[in-house]
Amino acid sequence: ILRGWEAQPHLRPYMASLQLDGKHICGGFLIAPQWVLSAAHCTEQMGDKHFQVLLGAHSLSAPEPHKRLYNVKAQIAHPGSNIHNNRDDLLLLQLEEKAELNEHVKVLPFQREDREVAADTLCDTAGWGTITHSGKRPDRLQEVQRPVISRELCNHRTRHDRTITEKMMCTDSNKKDTCKGDSGGPLVCNGVAEGVVTAGSRVCGNYKKPAIYTRIAPYAEWIDSIMASRDG
Numbered sequence: 489i490l491r492g493w494e495a496q497p498h499l500r501p502y503m504a505s506l507q508l509d510g511k512h513i514c515g516g517f518l519i520a521p522q523w524v525l526s527a528a529h530c531t532e533q534m535g536d537k538h539f540q541v542l543l544g545a546h547s548l549s550a551p552e553p554h555k556r557l558y559n560v561k562a563q564i565a566h567p568g569s570n571i572h573n574n575r576d577d578l579l580l581l582q583l584e585e586k587a588e589l590n591e592h593v594k595v596l597p598f599q600r601e602d603r604e605v606a607a608d609t610l611c612d613t614a615g616w617g618t619i620t621h622s623g624k625r626p627d628r629l630q631e632v633q634r635p636v637i638s639r640e641l642c643n644h645r646t647r648h649d650r651t652i653t654e655k656m657m658c659t660d661s662n663k664k665d666t667c668k669g670d671s672g673g674p675l676v677c678n679g680v681a682e683g684v685v686t687a688g689s690r691v692c693g694n695y696k697k698p699a700i701y702t703r704i705a706p707y708a709e710w711i712d713s714i715m716a717s718r719d720g
């Protein structure tokens with residue numbers, strides 16, 4: 489997160505850190521006691537390693553009472569996701585067991601009605617992604633509030649030039665923005681997860697490249713079918 493601020497500890501108890509060998513790679517969030525939603529592009533760095541999911545954390549390094557690292561029993565990328573574009577950039581992770589829910593670990597509801605979030609709506613996004621262009625990584629969860637921009641503006645020739653589908657949405661990226669390591673985190677509007685951070689052009693903080701999110705509502709049935717099909 490560029491030009492954001494430290495989140496109030498544990499006020500975003502749905503936040504997950506996807507880690508490889510103890511290193512934060514991507515964000516994610518708890519959508520059910522045993523399921524985390526993230527971005528399919530996050531698996532591009534895995535090689536033959538397996539993610540672990542950190543829940544209940546504010547600091548990545550300090551001991552905290554409700555922090556717990558979960559192994560992943562299954563990880564399902566959306567069948568339409570691929571490395572060449574941002575379409576269907578969703579990843580479902582089934583934890584080895586149901587997360588222990590408490591004040592610091594909670595499920596975040598996601599939008600099921602497939603209706604656009606109005607432009608200028610202020611939404612929140614959070615993550616342990618880089619906080620400077622030089623790639624400085626925070627120890628504690630950061631957050632930022634950004635206004636939604638219309639798909640028409642986001643698709644302008646000088647912005648993302650007609651690559652934003654009706655299954656994506658955008659927020660203004662002037663200075664304050666998501667960045668490397670924030671992929672997979674939620675875009676929360678009025679307390680509901682409307683989108684999942686995707687890297688898009690990977691540019692951060694440049695108003696000419698608005699931040700892109702995979703809208704969740706169009707995928708509600710896919711998400712439900714995967715969760716139901718695995719000892720749901």
Ligand SMILES: NCc1cccc(Nc2n[nH]c3ncnc(Nc4cccc(O)c4)c23)c1
Nearest residue numbers: 621665666667668671686687690691692699
């Ligand atoms: N704002 C959109 C967005 C959301 C999530 C991730 C991203 N960026 C990135 N995702 N993956 C990446 N691998 C390498 N570099 C990256 N961005 C980068 C790095 C240094 C300076 C800078 O200005 C941008 C990214 C960008």
